[in-house]
Amino acid sequence: MQTTVAPPPRPRPAAPTGPSIFRRSLSPPLFLGIVAALLLAFVGSIFAIKRKNVTVPKVDVATEAKVRRERQLREDTDRLIAAQRIDEAYAKLEELHKLAPTSTYAMTKLQQLALIRQQRMMTNQQATEASQKFDEGVALFNARKYDDAVKAFDASFRLNPARPETVNYLKLSQDQADRARVEAAARAAARQQQMPPQVVQRPTPPPLPQPVVNNTPAQITTTFNHSFTDGTIVVKIGADVVAREPLWQLTRVWHRREPRPINVTSPLTPKNADVEITINVPALSLQDRHVIPRQVFPPGSARQLVVSFDKTSKQFAYKLN
Numbered sequence: 001m002q003t004t005v006a007p008p009p010r011p012r013p014a015a016p017t018g019p020s021i022f023r024r025s026l027s028p029p030l031f032l033g034i035v036a037a038l039l040l041a042f043v044g045s046i047f048a049i050k051r052k053n054v055t056v057p058k059v060d061v062a063t064e065a066k067v068r069r070e071r072q073l074r075e076d077t078d079r080l081i082a083a084q085r086i087d088e089a090y091a092k093l094e095e096l097h098k099l100a101p102t103s104t105y106a107m108t109k110l111q112q113l114a115l116i117r118q119q120r121m122m123t124n125q126q127a128t129e130a131s132q133k134f135d136e137g138v139a140l141f142n143a144r145k146y147d148d149a150v151k152a153f154d155a156s157f158r159l160n161p162a163r164p165e166t167v168n169y170l171k172l173s174q175d176q177a178d179r180a181r182v183e184a185a186a187r188a189a190a191r192q193q194q195m196p197p198q199v200v201q202r203p204t205p206p207p208l209p210q211p212v213v214n215n216t217p218a219q220i221t222t223t224f225n226h227s228f229t230d231g232t233i234v235v236k237i238g239a240d241v242v243a244r245e246p247l248w249q250l251t252r253v254w255h256r257r258e259p260r261p262i263n264v265t266s267p268l269t270p271k272n273a274d275v276e277i278t279i280n281v282p283a284l285s286l287q288d289r290h291v292i293p294r295q296v297f298p299p300g301s302a303r304q305l306v307v308s309f310d311k312t313s314k315q316f317a318y319k320l321n
Contacts, residue, residue, distance in 0.1 A: 070100055077109060086116055130160035137169060146177035150241075157244075161232060167246045171264075174241060178267050182217045185269070216300040217267040224262035224307040231281035233262060235305060237297065238273030242266040247281065262307075270299040277307065277318055288316045295320065 073096040080089035090113045097106040137152030153170035160166065222235050222243040235243035249260040275292040297303065304321045 066099065070096060070103070073099070074105060081109075081113075086113055086120070089113060090117065126159045130156045130163065130166070133159065134163070134166055134169070137166075137173070141169065141173055141176075144176075146173050146180055149173040150177055154244075161246075164246060164250070167232070167244065170244055174244070175266070178217075178240070178269075181269060182267060216270075218270050218297040218299060219265055219302040220268055220297070221265040221302070221304045222262060222307070223304060226261075226309055227259050227311075228281050228284070229257040229259055230283035231279065231286070233307070234278045236276040236278075237268060237295070238271055240268065242268055268297055270297055270301075272296050275305065275320060277305070279307070279316060286314065290316065290318050292318065292320050 073092050077089050077092045077096070080086075080092065090110070093106055093110050093113065096103060097110060100106060133152050133156035137149045137156060140146075140149035140152055150170065150173045153166055153173055156163070157166045157170055220235075220237065220242055222233070222245075224233055224247075226247060228247045231247045233243065233245050233247060234241065243262075243264050243266060245260070245262050245264055247260055247262070248257045250256065251258055273295065275295050277288075277290045277292075279286070279288045281287070295303075306319045306321070308317045308319075309315070310317065
């Protein structure tokens with residue numbers, strides 16, 4: 001039996017795996033167009049990325065230092081003003097004004113401190129003049145020129161009312177001046193009474209009896225009970241000042257101000273005159289002037305002026321007994 005061998009199978013051709021377009025060749029113009037489009041897209045993306053980048057500004061070192069210095073000068077000025085170191089604060093403001101001429105803070109504070117410095121200079125000058133007048137008054141008092149001493153102490157008191165020694169010396173000088181005038185008037189009356197009688201050559205009618213002249217000085221007592229720790233009271237009768245008293249005094253232990261009750265008796269030359277009372281309390285902005293017209297102070301009389309103050313109405317009342 002003959003065996004027949006089958007021939008091996010013929011291999012099939014492989015089927016194409018991709019689209020037919022990739023197996024085609026591109027024309028040069030189309031290839032160049034695709035490359036140009038890709039380049040334009042790449043360049044556009046680069047520009048877009050650069051536009052999104054944030055530009056960091058450069059730091060101005062000089063300006064930053066200037067701003068820090070201005071802030072430091074303002075803080076130093078406020079601290080010195082709070083400590084009442086006005087001259088040092090004024091120097092800081094001058095430096096700030098040179099550094100920042102348009103600064104409203106510097107110009108406003110300079111004006112305020114300039115006014116404070118001017119007031120201090122005036123106060124110091126007044127205190128110096130008051131001290132000079134006080135020394136002049138002491139010299140005149142020691143020389144027993146009491147009327148001139150009163151003028152000097154009065155000028156010193158007007159310049160510096162806060163010095164208690166001035167008030168004490170002024171009152172003492174006024175008392176001595178009044179006593180000297182009374183003694184001079186008494187000596188003049190005694191000389192007039194001791195004059196020898198004139199020799200009359202011819203008979204004359206007997207002289208009429210002369211009234212006895214009473215040269216005894218009058219007195220006035222000023223009383224004022226209050227609660228003030230500042231100010232003064234001045235009482236004038238005609239041209240004579242019979243009371244010029246501070247309304248306060250210092251405590252002996254703590255040297256603090258406390259109310260000073262007024263109860264002062266002063267001699268007075270007999271006269272008919274107006275009574276003028278002036279009260280000044282600077283701390284409470286109180287100032288009052290009152291006149292009691294046409295009062296009679298005969299020789300040897302003793303009258304009393306009573307002053308009171310109503311806290312509710314803030315009014316003074318005056319009664320002359």
